[in-house]
Amino acid sequence: xxxxxxxxxxxxxxxxxxxxxxxxxxxxxxxxxRGNSTAHAEQPPIGGGAGVFIMPGQLSFNNxxxxxxxxxxxxxxxxxxxxxxxxxxxxxxxxxxxxxxxxNLNTFPEPGQIQALIKAQENARGNAPPSFQLVPxxxxxxxxxxxxxxxxxxxxxxxxxx
Numbered sequence: 001x002x003x004x005x006x007x008x009x010x011x012x013x014x015x016x017x018x019x020x021x022x023x024x025x026x027x028x029x030x031x032x033x034r035g036n037s038t039a040h041a042e043q044p045p046i047g048g049g050a051g052v053f054i055m056p057g058q059l060s061f062n063n064x065x066x067x068x069x070x071x072x073x074x075x076x077x078x079x080x081x082x083x084x085x086x087x088x089x090x091x092x093x094x095x096x097x098x099x100x101x102x103x104n105l106n107t108f109p110e111p112g113q114i115q116a117l118i119k120a121q122e123n124a125r126g127n128a129p130p131s132f133q134l135v136p137x138x139x140x141x142x143x144x145x146x147x148x149x150x151x152x153x154x155x156x157x158x159x160x161x162x
Contacts (some may be wrong), residue, residue, distance in 0.1 A: 005088050024136050032040060048069075051070060051071040051073075052069070052070050052071070052072075052101040053068070053069045053071070054066050054067070054068050054069075055069075059078070059091075061081055063080060063081075064080075064081050065078060065079045065081050065088070065091065066078075066081075066088075067079075069113065073095075074095055074096050074097040074100075075093060075094065075096065076093070076094055076096050077090060077092070077093040078090075078091045078092045079095070093123050127155040
């Protein structure tokens with residue numbers, strides 16, 4: 001006589017592990033089926049080497065071009081692309097050698113005001129921060145750039161020629 005086959009007992013731990021595996025599989029399926037729906041801001045590619053770098057950029061609402069920086073010659077150039085003519089044209093070029101020596105041109109708040117805020121913050125350690133109201137410097141009429149405190153009396157300053 002054959003005895004009746006013994007019924008296998010189901011271990012609760014095995015059931016819980018299989019349930020977890022199935023749920024993780026379902027979550028993975030949902031994640032993979034969604035694709036990449038989030039928009040990420042990407043840095044535009046920068047190409048270059050040997051001291052010359054080119055970066056594409058949007059120049060205005062519907063105009064595109066690129067910026068070229070020559071580190072060795074300290075120059076910046078802007079090129080605009082004209083799709084109808086399939087042309088790339090030089091829009092602007094300048095030496096930045098002297099620009100980097102300016103400490104305060106068309107900036108707000110001025111560096112002195114920031115320095116005063118930092119000193120006040122350092123002096124008020126543990127106290128409530130002081131309230132400051134930054135007031136922009138008086139704006140000058142639009143026109144050619146002039147050097148501050150220049151003996152040129154408001155005349156345009158031409159870049160030095162090398």
